[in-house]
Amino acid sequence: MPGGDFVLRVRNVHKRYGRRSVLRGTSLDLSAGRLVGIVGENGAGKSTLLRILVGDLTMDSGTVEHKGRVGYCPQKTVLHEAFTVDQHLRYFQAAYDLDRIDRALELLETLNFAEYRHQRVHTLSGGTRQKLNLTLALMHNPRLLLLDEPYQGFDWETYLRFWEVAQALRESGCSVLVVSHLAYDTDRLDTVYHLTDGALLHAGRLADNTRGGVA
Protein backbone atom coordinates (compact mmCIF):
# COMPACT_ATOMS: atom_id res chain seq x y z
CA MET A 1 0.00 0.00 0.00
CA PRO A 2 1.52 3.36 -1.02
CA GLY A 3 2.03 5.39 2.20
CA GLY A 4 -0.92 6.55 4.23
CA ASP A 5 -2.39 8.75 1.49
CA PHE A 6 -4.92 6.27 0.15
CA VAL A 7 -8.22 7.64 -1.07
CA LEU A 8 -9.75 4.26 -1.84
CA ARG A 9 -9.13 0.83 -0.36
CA VAL A 10 -11.13 -2.13 -1.64
CA ARG A 11 -10.68 -5.57 -0.15
CA ASN A 12 -11.93 -8.90 -1.41
CA VAL A 13 -15.32 -7.74 -2.66
CA HIS A 14 -17.79 -10.44 -3.72
CA LYS A 15 -21.11 -9.89 -5.44
CA ARG A 16 -23.56 -12.29 -7.04
CA TYR A 17 -26.91 -11.76 -8.70
CA GLY A 18 -28.87 -14.90 -7.93
CA ARG A 19 -26.65 -17.73 -9.08
CA ARG A 20 -24.44 -15.49 -11.23
CA SER A 21 -21.22 -14.60 -9.43
CA VAL A 22 -19.99 -11.27 -10.85
CA LEU A 23 -17.29 -10.06 -8.44
CA ARG A 24 -15.12 -12.77 -6.91
CA GLY A 25 -12.54 -11.19 -4.66
CA THR A 26 -12.01 -7.74 -6.18
CA SER A 27 -9.31 -5.69 -4.44
CA LEU A 28 -7.83 -2.29 -5.24
CA ASP A 29 -5.79 0.44 -3.55
CA LEU A 30 -5.81 3.94 -4.94
CA SER A 31 -3.62 6.76 -3.63
CA ALA A 32 -4.01 10.51 -4.16
CA GLY A 33 -3.44 12.09 -7.55
CA ARG A 34 -3.78 9.00 -9.75
CA LEU A 35 -5.56 8.50 -13.04
CA VAL A 36 -6.55 4.85 -13.26
CA GLY A 37 -8.58 2.85 -15.75
CA ILE A 38 -10.65 -0.31 -15.36
CA VAL A 39 -11.47 -2.04 -18.62
CA GLY A 40 -13.38 -5.23 -19.25
CA GLU A 41 -15.84 -6.88 -21.58
CA ASN A 42 -19.53 -6.03 -21.59
CA GLY A 43 -21.03 -7.70 -18.53
CA ALA A 44 -17.68 -8.13 -16.75
CA GLY A 45 -19.00 -6.32 -13.68
CA LYS A 46 -17.52 -2.82 -14.02
CA SER A 47 -20.72 -0.91 -13.27
CA THR A 48 -21.50 -3.33 -10.46
CA LEU A 49 -18.12 -2.57 -8.89
CA LEU A 50 -18.54 1.21 -9.20
CA ARG A 51 -22.06 1.07 -7.75
CA ILE A 52 -20.70 -0.86 -4.77
CA LEU A 53 -17.86 1.67 -4.34
CA VAL A 54 -20.34 4.56 -4.05
CA GLY A 55 -22.76 2.63 -1.84
CA ASP A 56 -25.51 2.41 -4.47
CA LEU A 57 -25.43 -1.40 -4.32
CA THR A 58 -24.71 -3.72 -1.42
CA MET A 59 -21.89 -6.25 -1.67
CA ASP A 60 -22.15 -9.81 -0.36
CA SER A 61 -18.78 -9.60 1.40
CA GLY A 62 -15.62 -7.51 1.45
CA THR A 63 -14.77 -3.97 2.55
CA VAL A 64 -14.62 -0.56 0.88
CA GLU A 65 -13.05 2.51 2.51
CA HIS A 66 -12.59 5.95 1.04
CA LYS A 67 -11.48 9.36 2.30
CA GLY A 68 -12.93 12.73 1.45
CA ARG A 69 -15.67 13.71 -0.95
CA VAL A 70 -16.57 11.28 -3.70
CA GLY A 71 -17.88 12.18 -7.15
CA TYR A 72 -19.75 9.59 -9.21
CA CYS A 73 -20.75 9.74 -12.84
CA PRO A 74 -23.09 6.77 -13.49
CA GLN A 75 -23.23 5.06 -16.87
CA LYS A 76 -26.90 5.93 -17.19
CA THR A 77 -27.55 9.62 -16.73
CA VAL A 78 -29.74 10.46 -13.75
CA LEU A 79 -31.35 13.65 -14.98
CA HIS A 80 -34.87 15.03 -14.80
CA GLU A 81 -36.30 15.58 -18.27
CA ALA A 82 -38.33 18.63 -17.25
CA PHE A 83 -35.54 20.46 -15.40
CA THR A 84 -33.14 22.86 -17.10
CA VAL A 85 -29.37 22.49 -16.88
CA ASP A 86 -29.31 25.38 -14.40
CA GLN A 87 -32.00 23.77 -12.23
CA HIS A 88 -29.89 20.63 -12.05
CA LEU A 89 -26.91 22.70 -10.93
CA ARG A 90 -29.04 24.35 -8.20
CA TYR A 91 -30.42 21.01 -7.07
CA PHE A 92 -26.96 19.50 -6.74
CA GLN A 93 -25.65 22.70 -5.13
CA ALA A 94 -28.17 22.11 -2.34
CA ALA A 95 -27.42 18.37 -2.18
CA TYR A 96 -23.67 19.00 -1.92
CA ASP A 97 -24.22 21.97 0.41
CA LEU A 98 -22.15 24.35 -1.73
CA ASP A 99 -22.07 28.14 -1.29
CA ARG A 100 -21.31 28.71 -4.96
CA ILE A 101 -21.51 26.95 -8.31
CA ASP A 102 -18.42 28.58 -9.86
CA ARG A 103 -16.82 25.23 -10.58
CA ALA A 104 -19.94 23.97 -12.38
CA LEU A 105 -20.10 27.13 -14.50
CA GLU A 106 -16.42 26.74 -15.36
CA LEU A 107 -17.13 23.17 -16.52
CA LEU A 108 -20.03 24.36 -18.69
CA GLU A 109 -17.52 26.58 -20.49
CA THR A 110 -14.75 23.97 -20.63
CA LEU A 111 -17.08 21.29 -22.01
CA ASN A 112 -18.65 23.84 -24.35
CA PHE A 113 -22.31 23.66 -23.37
CA ALA A 114 -22.87 26.96 -21.55
CA GLU A 115 -25.33 28.00 -24.28
CA TYR A 116 -27.72 25.27 -23.05
CA ARG A 117 -27.76 26.47 -19.44
CA HIS A 118 -31.43 27.46 -19.50
CA GLN A 119 -32.71 24.60 -21.68
CA ARG A 120 -34.69 21.67 -20.36
CA VAL A 121 -33.01 18.27 -20.44
CA HIS A 122 -35.58 16.75 -22.81
CA THR A 123 -34.37 19.18 -25.51
CA LEU A 124 -30.68 18.22 -25.13
CA SER A 125 -28.66 15.84 -27.30
CA GLY A 126 -27.22 12.65 -25.80
CA GLY A 127 -23.70 14.09 -25.72
CA THR A 128 -24.88 17.28 -23.99
CA ARG A 129 -26.77 15.25 -21.38
CA GLN A 130 -23.55 13.37 -20.72
CA LYS A 131 -21.67 16.67 -20.29
CA LEU A 132 -24.21 17.59 -17.62
CA ASN A 133 -23.90 14.14 -16.03
CA LEU A 134 -20.14 14.64 -15.78
CA THR A 135 -20.44 18.21 -14.48
CA LEU A 136 -22.76 17.07 -11.67
CA ALA A 137 -20.14 14.50 -10.58
CA LEU A 138 -17.38 17.12 -10.54
CA MET A 139 -18.92 20.36 -9.30
CA HIS A 140 -18.17 19.76 -5.59
CA ASN A 141 -14.41 19.20 -6.14
CA PRO A 142 -14.30 15.56 -5.01
CA ARG A 143 -11.13 13.93 -3.81
CA LEU A 144 -12.10 10.67 -5.48
CA LEU A 145 -13.90 10.61 -8.80
CA LEU A 146 -15.54 7.44 -10.15
CA LEU A 147 -16.53 7.68 -13.81
CA ASP A 148 -18.54 4.99 -15.60
CA GLU A 149 -18.07 5.28 -19.39
CA PRO A 150 -17.76 9.07 -18.98
CA TYR A 151 -17.15 10.05 -22.61
CA GLN A 152 -20.01 8.12 -24.23
CA GLY A 153 -21.56 10.30 -26.94
CA PHE A 154 -18.82 12.95 -26.85
CA ASP A 155 -17.54 14.42 -30.09
CA TRP A 156 -13.79 14.34 -30.62
CA GLU A 157 -13.16 17.88 -29.34
CA THR A 158 -15.11 17.18 -26.13
CA TYR A 159 -13.35 13.83 -25.72
CA LEU A 160 -10.00 15.66 -25.75
CA ARG A 161 -11.36 18.26 -23.31
CA PHE A 162 -12.45 15.44 -21.03
CA TRP A 163 -8.88 14.15 -20.82
CA GLU A 164 -7.56 17.67 -20.15
CA VAL A 165 -10.01 17.98 -17.25
CA ALA A 166 -8.99 14.52 -15.95
CA GLN A 167 -5.29 15.42 -16.12
CA ALA A 168 -5.88 18.73 -14.30
CA LEU A 169 -7.82 16.92 -11.57
CA ARG A 170 -5.02 14.42 -11.16
CA GLU A 171 -2.46 17.23 -10.85
CA SER A 172 -4.61 18.87 -8.18
CA GLY A 173 -4.46 15.66 -6.11
CA CYS A 174 -7.83 14.16 -7.04
CA SER A 175 -7.83 10.46 -7.89
CA VAL A 176 -9.82 9.56 -10.97
CA LEU A 177 -11.06 6.05 -11.75
CA VAL A 178 -12.34 5.66 -15.32
CA VAL A 179 -14.33 2.59 -16.31
CA SER A 180 -14.62 1.63 -19.97
CA HIS A 181 -15.45 -1.43 -22.07
CA LEU A 182 -12.79 -0.29 -24.56
CA ALA A 183 -9.07 -0.49 -23.77
CA TYR A 184 -8.48 2.61 -25.89
CA ASP A 185 -6.11 5.51 -25.24
CA THR A 186 -4.76 3.72 -22.18
CA ASP A 187 -1.45 5.60 -22.37
CA ARG A 188 -3.33 8.56 -20.88
CA LEU A 189 -3.71 6.55 -17.65
CA ASP A 190 -1.19 5.91 -14.87
CA THR A 191 -2.42 2.35 -14.42
CA VAL A 192 -4.88 0.08 -16.23
CA TYR A 193 -6.68 -2.90 -14.72
CA HIS A 194 -8.69 -5.55 -16.48
CA LEU A 195 -11.77 -6.81 -14.71
CA THR A 196 -11.67 -10.49 -15.62
CA ASP A 197 -13.43 -13.41 -13.94
CA GLY A 198 -14.59 -11.12 -11.15
CA ALA A 199 -11.15 -9.82 -10.16
CA LEU A 200 -8.91 -6.90 -11.14
CA LEU A 201 -5.74 -7.84 -12.96
CA HIS A 202 -3.02 -5.31 -13.58
CA ALA A 203 -2.79 -4.92 -17.36
CA GLY A 204 0.93 -5.62 -17.29
CA ARG A 205 0.39 -8.73 -15.23
CA LEU A 206 -2.37 -10.47 -17.14
CA ALA A 207 0.04 -13.21 -18.05
CA ASP A 208 0.97 -14.12 -14.48
CA ASN A 209 -2.63 -13.69 -13.27
CA THR A 210 -1.74 -11.45 -10.30
CA ARG A 211 -4.98 -10.42 -8.59
CA GLY A 212 -5.74 -7.10 -6.93
CA GLY A 213 -3.92 -3.85 -7.54
CA VAL A 214 -2.15 -0.82 -6.13
CA ALA A 215 -2.24 2.49 -7.97
Ligand SMILES: Nc1ncnc2c1ncn2[C@@H]1O[C@H](COP(=O)(O)OP(=O)(O)OP(=O)(O)O)[C@@H](O)[C@H]1O
Ligand atom coordinates in the same frame (compact mmCIF):
# COMPACT_ATOMS: atom_id res chain seq x y z
N1 LIG B 1 -29.74 -6.06 -11.10
C1 LIG B 1 -29.22 -7.12 -11.72
N2 LIG B 1 -29.80 -8.33 -11.65
C2 LIG B 1 -29.28 -9.42 -12.25
N3 LIG B 1 -28.14 -9.39 -12.98
C3 LIG B 1 -27.52 -8.20 -13.10
C4 LIG B 1 -28.02 -7.01 -12.49
N4 LIG B 1 -27.18 -5.99 -12.77
C5 LIG B 1 -26.22 -6.52 -13.54
N5 LIG B 1 -26.40 -7.83 -13.74
C6 LIG B 1 -25.55 -8.76 -14.49
O1 LIG B 1 -24.24 -8.69 -13.92
C7 LIG B 1 -23.25 -8.73 -14.92
C8 LIG B 1 -22.35 -7.50 -14.78
O2 LIG B 1 -23.10 -6.35 -15.14
P1 LIG B 1 -22.42 -4.90 -15.17
O3 LIG B 1 -23.45 -3.93 -15.62
O4 LIG B 1 -21.76 -4.66 -13.87
O5 LIG B 1 -21.30 -5.11 -16.30
P2 LIG B 1 -20.37 -4.05 -17.05
O6 LIG B 1 -18.99 -4.59 -17.02
O7 LIG B 1 -20.56 -2.69 -16.47
O8 LIG B 1 -20.97 -4.14 -18.53
P3 LIG B 1 -21.03 -3.03 -19.73
O9 LIG B 1 -19.63 -2.89 -20.29
O10 LIG B 1 -21.94 -3.70 -20.72
O11 LIG B 1 -21.58 -1.76 -19.18
C9 LIG B 1 -23.98 -8.83 -16.25
O12 LIG B 1 -24.04 -10.19 -16.63
C10 LIG B 1 -25.36 -8.30 -15.94
O13 LIG B 1 -26.33 -8.91 -16.77
